[in-house]
Structure formats: structure tokens, C-alpha cells
Amino acid sequence: MRIGIIGSGTMGSGIAQVAATSGCKVKLYDTNQSALDKAKTALDKILSRLIEKDRIDADEKSRIQNNISYVSNLNDLSDSDLTIEAIVENLDIKKKVFSELETYVSEDCIIASNTSSLSIASIASALKNPERCIGIHFFNPAPLMQLVEVIPAIQTSKNILDKTVNTISDWKKVVAVAKDTPGFIVNRVARPFYGEALRIYEEGIADLPAGQAGFITIDESLKTLGGFRMGPFELMDFIGNDVNYTVTETVFKAFYFDPRYKPSFTQKRFAEAGYLGRKSGKGYYNYDKNGGIIIP
Numbered sequence: 001m002r003i004g005i006i007g008s009g010t011m012g013s014g015i016a017q018v019a020a021t022s023g024c025k026v027k028l029y030d031t032n033q034s035a036l037d038k039a040k041t042a043l044d045k046i047l048s049r050l051i052e053k054d055r056i057d058a059d060e061k062s063r064i065q066n067n068i069s070y071v072s073n074l075n076d077l078s079d080s081d082l083t084i085e086a087i088v089e090n091l092d093i094k095k096k097v098f099s100e101l102e103t104y105v106s107e108d109c110i111i112a113s114n115t116s117s118l119s120i121a122s123i124a125s126a127l128k129n130p131e132r133c134i135g136i137h138f139f140n141p142a143p144l145m146q147l148v149e150v151i152p153a154i155q156t157s158k159n160i161l162d163k164t165v166n167t168i169s170d171w172k173k174v175v176a177v178a179k180d181t182p183g184f185i186v187n188r189v190a191r192p193f194y195g196e197a198l199r200i201y202e203e204g205i206a207d208l209p210a211g212q213a214g215f216i217t218i219d220e221s222l223k224t225l226g227g228f229r230m231g232p233f234e235l236m237d238f239i240g241n242d243v244n245y246t247v248t249e250t251v252f253k254a255f256y257f258d259p260r261y262k263p264s265f266t267q268k269r270f271a272e273a274g275y276l277g278r279k280s281g282k283g284y285y286n287y288d289k290n291g292g293i294i295i296p
């Protein structure tokens with residue numbers, strides 16, 4: 001199967017790895033050459049680490065790498081059977097890319113979005129054949145996270161839904177089919193998790209022991225007592241404060257400004273300041289060049 005991935009950032013590069021590992025021929029496209037270079041280097045490192053851990057051998061590494069080509073023209077994806085878009089979470093930009101993409105690919109090509117929060121129906125409306133559009137929502141990091149939400153829009157045909165579920169299951173993922181509602185399943189449940197943590201931080205409730213920043217206390221409480229692998233602030237830094245803020249804002253608006261999903265000014269300022277988290281080296285925590293956490 002030939003897969004076209006649009007956007008070679010955090011998610012696009014991870015999805016490319018998943019598809020290539022399953023034996024698909026993948027073309028990874030980005031408008032930014034340095035994002036493509038970064039994706040290629042990152043994959044090389046990830047696969048080398050898997051060799052060190054005895055999870056794959058050198059032949060498997062070459063096989064996966066040879067299954068991915070890095071391209072900088074959208075029409076390079078013209079022979080795809082399935083395209084998955086993972087670019088910036090902005091409806092107008094996604095719609096523009098989708099309507100251009102449709103002019104290059106065959107009528108049978110499935111056109112999917114990895115959006116976290118935008119309506120699949122509105123993205124699909126950019127297409128002349130919207131019944132081939134569907135949401136395929138991977139979680140970060142895509143190669144490690146088992147769950148994938150598959151979201152048919154009201155325009156999506158049953159045939160496209162079935163084909164998509166089969167493909168993602170073939171990639172050894174667990175599929176949850178979700179209705180096209182804001183945040184789908186996981187991101188809707190996650191909004192109050194981040195939102196309430198940010199409110200506790202802003203209210204200065206969790207600032208003990210003395211001298212420790214409140215967010216560390218919140219993270220440590222949830223990890224030590226709550227059994228979470230990452231606290232909410234570590235997780236927001238991991239996802240990207242820009243991406244996470246945008247998702248919250250979209251879900252809030254989409255639920256007609258329900259206060260349960262109200263975004264936080266703290267997070268907005270972090271996104272505006274470029275304190276994006278792990279990917280920019282600074283968020284709530286600081287990060288060294290290997291991604292290790294430095295407690296501020």
C-alpha cells in the first residue's frame with residue numbers, strides 16, 4: 001500500500017514510521033526542508049536505539065528506512081492509496097491543502113486528517129468527493145501509542161470507513177471508531193485534566209514544598225499518587241503548548257463556549273512566548289539537547 005503523509009513534524013514522522021514498519025511505501029511531504037531533514041535524522045536515531053535494545057536488527061532498520069522517501073512537492077503524493085495529513089491545526093490551511101491534494105490523487109485515494117479537534121465534516125467539505133475523507137487520529141508518540149481513533153464524517157462512505165479500520169488494524173493498532181464531535185473521545189476527556197491542573201497552578205494551591213514551582217508539585221502528585229506516567233505539565237510540554245492550547249480553544253468554541261473547556265491564559269502566554277515545551281527546549285520545564293528534563 002502506498003501512503004502519503006503531509007507534514008513531517010512530531011506526528012507525521014511518527015505515523016510514517018508506523019506505516020513503513022508495517023511494510024507500506026511511504027512518502028513524507030513537508031513544505032519545510034529542515035523539518036524533512038529533522039524527521040530523517042530522528043528516525044535514524046530511533047531505529048538505532050531499537051537495534052541497541054534488540055527490538056530490530058540492521059536489516060529491519062534498512063527496510064524501514066528504504067520504505068520512506070522524503071518529498072517537497074504535494075503532487076509527489078499522486079500515487080497514494082491513502083494520505084494522512086498532519087500539518088498545523090488550522091482549518092483554513094488544512095482545507096486549502098486538501099482541495100489541492102484532491103487534484104493530484106486518484107479517485108480511490110482515501111484522504112485523511114490526523115486533526116486533534118477540528119470537525120472532519122468541515123475538512124471534508126473542501127473536497128469535491130467528501131465521502132473519501134475521514135479522521136485518523138494517532139496519539140503521540142505514534143509508534144508507541146496503541147490507540148488510534150477513526151472518525152467518519154457525516155459525508156464519509158461506509159466503504160471508506162471499513163477500509164480505514166482494516167488498514168489501521170493491519171498496522172497493529174487498536175482502533176476506536178468515534179463520532180465527529182469536538183475532541184472525539186480522548187481529547188475531550190483530556191481537556192478537563194489539563195484545564196483543572198492549569199487552574200490549580202494559577203490559583204497557587206499547589207506550591208508546597210516551599211520553593212518548588214506549583215506545577216512540579218501537581219505533576220509529582222499525579223505521578224506518585226495517581227499512577228500517571230507523566231504529570232499534566234510534563235505531558236503538555238511533550239505534546240507542545242501551542243498544539244495543546246489550540247486544541248483546547250477549538251474544543252471550547254465547538255462546545256459553544258461551555259466553561260468546562262475554558263482555555264488558560266497561562267498556556268496561551270506560553271504558546272505566544274514560544275515556550276512550546278520539549279520541541280523548543282523550554283516549556284514548564286527546560287530540556288537539554290537530548291530531550292532530558294532540567295527542573296527550572
Ligand code: NAI
Pocket residue numbers: 006007008009010011012029030031032035085086087088089090093097114115116117137138139140238239240243247
Ligand atoms: P508539528 O508542528 O510538529 O508539525 C507540523 C508540520 O507540518 C511541520 O513540519 C510544518 O512544517 C508542516 N506544515 C505546516 N503547514 C504545512 C503545509 N501547508 N503543507 C505541508 N506541511 C506543512 O505538529 P504536530 O504536533 O505533528 O501536529 C500535527 C497535527 O496532528 C495537528 O493537526 C495536531 O492537532 C495533530 N495531533 C498532534 C498531536 C501531538 O501530540 N502533537 C497528537 C495528535 C494529533
